[in-house]
Amino acid sequence: MKNKSDLSVAIVGGGIGGAAAAVALHSKGIKANIYEQASDIRELGAGIGMRPPTVHFFKDWGIYEEIVQKSSISGYMAVLTAHGEVLVKEEWPVLTDNPKEDWARLIHRADLIETFFNQVPTENVHLKHRCKKVIEHEECVEIQFENGNRIEADLLIAADGIRSVVRQQIFSDVKPxxxxxxxxxxxxxxxxxxxxxxxxxxxxxxxxxxxxxxxxxxxxxxxxxxxxxxxxxxxxxxxxxxxxxxxxxxxxxxxxxxxxxxxxxxxxxxxxxxIDPIDRWTSGRIALLGDAAHAMLHHRGQGANMAIQDGGVLAEAVMKADTIQEALKIYESLRKPINHEYQKLSRLTPNNKRGTAFPEKEILKF
Ligand SMILES: Cc1cc2nc3c(=O)[nH]c(=O)nc-3n(C[C@H](O)[C@H](O)[C@H](O)COP(=O)(O)OP(=O)(O)OC[C@H]3O[C@@H](n4cnc5c(N)ncnc54)[C@H](O)[C@@H]3O)c2cc1C
Missing domain, CATH: 3.30.9.30 (D-Amino Acid Oxidase; Chain A, domain 2)
Known part of the structure; x- marks a missing residue:
């Protein structure tokens, strides 16, 4: 592999997953360019819960202080009847027994995406770039856009959401x-x-x-x-x-x-x-990430968390490996099992019979 700092990484999709991957790579000195179809970067007016393992990555990437300014700690999650009778109330699962450990943080989506984009130089963000086709070559991956532009990159991270063009073209025709x-x-x-x-x-x-x-x-x-x-x-x-x-x-x-x-x-x-889990997320120099790889229902509040953690693990794998192909193997082997579990778990709607606010605790180690 080239010097890591000379790698050219293209990220298709500037949602939470694509932006997080760019921050993770930039924090390790690897330049990544984001190609987003929209004409501006916007997130919904809604809150989102960040889990402890996700917050842990924010510390690694040097954005924890900014996140703390723009978010609030949450101590508990509760499931209630439609009229407010509490059925179960539990502390958010944490990573260790240390009371000062990373905690669940509640944030507005717009503030989260703003924090990410504050870390990515403007010249690395390319709006109005809708990817229409990717071609795998031995030495690079070629990406073609609907606006007529065409680029080559050492690594393509496809974070283009549940209706991913890259997934459909390279990996699977499974439909949402x-x-x-x-x-x-x-x-x-x-x-x-x-x-x-x-x-x-x-x-x-x-x-x-x-x-x-x-x-x-x-x-x-x-x-x-x-x-x-x-x-x-x-x-x-x-x-x-x-x-x-x-x-x-x-x-x-x-x-x-x-x-x-x-x-x-x-x-x-x-x-x-x-969407059902798919068999492969990586091929040669291409990796799927976030909803493009493993969209899940929102009942466990994990889709964005998983997308952000994907970015963190992928950046670490690129740093560790000698080749892009090896990095993608590490990434896929670490992220696929946990995401497939969450895809299944997310199909459990919150209900008053389960006896826990966090059914994931029984299956997954945080
Ligand atoms: C009601 C609801 C509540 C949720 N609550 C939570 C929660 O509390 N916690 C949590 O962790 N998750 C939650 N989620 C899930 C979370 O929103 C998603 O998992 C997360 O936003 C996925 O991010 P992403 O970047 O992978 O995909 P997306 O957010 O879909 O971003 C994809 C980006 O790619 C761009 N794009 C698409 N196609 C192309 C193309 N061909 N070329 C260029 N760009 C392209 C899109 O414009 C978009 O900007 C919730 C979801 C819903 C629906």
Whole structure:
């Protein structure tokens, strides 16, 4: 392999996974260029929980202090009935017994992506670059974009999401499957959450129908992230849903949830798709990462965590290995088993019969 600092790495997709991989590589002195189809970098107005192993990587990459400024610690996760009776409340699993150990942190997605992009020099971010084709050569990988540009790289990291063009072209024609659910997400001022999220606990309210509401406190912003997951027949990727329909879905919950929805300026609505695990994530000089490799349902709150950890492990593998091919083998062997477990586990919807807020604790070591 060339000197690591001379490697040219192309990352297709500037979402959480692609951006995290760029930060991980830059922190090790490896330049990575991000090619993103959109004309700007934007993340949804919603909160997201960062798990201890993910926060551990933030320390390695030198962004922990910035993350701390933009996030809040969460002590517990609780599962409640639709009317607020607590069924189970548990501490977030940590990595060690050290009480000062990395802790779960709650952050707004926009702040997370901003923190990542603060680390990536502007000249390494290429917007309006939609990858349409990749060609594997012995000495490089060639990437063609819809805007007519074409580049060559020593390593391609495909972080282009659940509908990955690279996965479909090189690895697998497995198609995303509609889960039968929609997610509606917004962020409200704390006072408009009517004391339903009064402390640092991340709460999931579960209705008999299987609908659920997630309330994630973001006290550093004086806000609460409000996510509603419901059953729907509508498979369109970006469904258009009226506030009246959202209010109807909330009928079986504490009436305050309807009031909160009424106060929201807007919701982002998304149909939730899942995908079966695929056999291979790497080929020659190409690696899939994040949702492109292993999209999963959001019920365990792990998709973004896994994408970020993929980036950390991949960067470490590149540093350790003598060739790109060897690095990708290390990466795939370390990340595939855990992600496949989470893909399966994520199909378990939160419910009031499981007796734990973290079914993953029984299966995986943190
Ligand atoms: C309702 C909901 C709640 C969730 N909550 C959590 C949570 O609490 N914790 C958690 O860990 N995870 C959560 N997730 C999962 C998490 O959002 C995803 O796993 C994560 O965003 C995946 O990141 P990614 O970068 O791999 O893919 P994406 O975010 O999909 O990013 C892919 C990027 O690639 C770009 N792109 C696509 N195709 C091309 C192309 N051909 N050329 C160039 N660019 C391209 C896209 O524009 C996009 O910017 C949740 C998901 C949902 C739906």
């Amino acid at each position: 499957i509609y889960s039968g659910m929609h997610a509606y997400r917004t962020v409200l001022p704390e006072k408009e959450a009517f004391n339903l999220a009064p402390d640092d606990t991340f709460r999931v309210f579960v209705a008999e129908s299987g609908s659920h509401v997630y309330l994630m406190p973001l006290p550093h912003r004086n806000q609460v992230s409000y996510d509603i997951t419901v059953h729907s027949e509508d498979k369109s990727w970006k469904p258009v849903v009226s506030i009246e329909e959202i209010l109807e879905h909330l009928q079986e919950f504490n009436p305050m949830f309807q009031k909160m929805a009424d106060l929201a300026e807007s919701f982002t609505c998304r149909a939730i798709y899942d």
